[in-house]
Amino acid sequence: MDYTKYKNYVPLDKMTKVDNYPEYIVVHNSDSDVDDFISIQSYHILERDFENVGYHYVIERSGDIKKGRPENYHGAHVAENDINKKSIGIALCGKFETKGPNDNQIKSLKLLLKSLIDKYSLSKENIVPHRHFTTKKTCYGSYMDDNWAQLIINEEDIDYKKKFEKCEYEKKKEQESFISAIIRLFRIRK
Numbered sequence: 077m078d079y080t081k082y083k084n085y086v087p088l089d090k091m092t093k094v095d096n097y098p099e100y101i102v103v104h105n106s107d108s109d110v111d112d113f114i115s116i117q118s119y120h121i122l123e124r125d126f127e128n129v130g131y132h133y134v135i136e137r138s139g140d141i142k143k144g145r146p147e148n149y150h151g152a153h154v155a156e157n158d159i160n161k162k163s164i165g166i167a168l169c170g171k172f173e174t175k176g177p178n179d180n181q182i183k184s185l186k187l188l189l190k191s192l193i194d195k196y197s198l199s200k201e202n203i204v205p206h207r208h209f210t211t212k213k214t215c216y217g218s219y220m221d222d223n224w225a226q227l228i229i230n231e232e233d234i235d236y237k238k239k240f241e242k243c244e245y246e247k248k249k250e251q252e253s254f255i256s257a258i259i260r261l262f263r264i265r266k
């Protein structure tokens with residue numbers, strides 16, 4: 077598709093301005109039946125007159141994660157309080173008023189959220205639905221609680237941490253018994 081005749085159009089690879097400093101991760105639903113990145117991108121450019129797709133990431137129903145704007149370029153996904161310059165915007169394709177996203181989407185969202193909170197050293201509490209910043213929207217959809225996106229990464233993380241700690245503990249025990257075996261041997265020979 078040729079977007080070049082639209083006045084504000086900027087190709088994604090030309091979005092090189094650095095004016096976004098993520099403090100929040102804002103999760104959205106596309107609030108439509110569209111199922112792919114391209115539809116959202118063309119809607120934002122052609123109908124909304126955005127420079128390009130407003131989100132930094134779009135998760136399609138297949139679970140595919142499509143990259144939108146570069147993370148360090150301001151988003152166009154929250155109208156209030158300059159949040160677009162303090163956040164990463166992720167949209168899940170779908171409308172979640174009466175049901176939630178599918179398993180593929182949740183799996184991908186989980187991975188993406190984990191890598192982003194690590195990268196920007198954010199706390200899980202800073203993963204919020206769009207409606208956190210406005211009363212005018214229900215986005216990411218009334219079907220999910222406000223802390224839904226925070227909770228999907230919790231369980232596995234805690235589990236992972238426990239496993240890691242257990243493994244470290246066992247390693248330490250092993251080392252200790254190896255060292256004491258050497259000490260015993262040394263004592264006997266002495």
Ligand SMILES: [Zn+2]
Nearest residue numbers: 104105206215
């Ligand atoms: Zn939204």
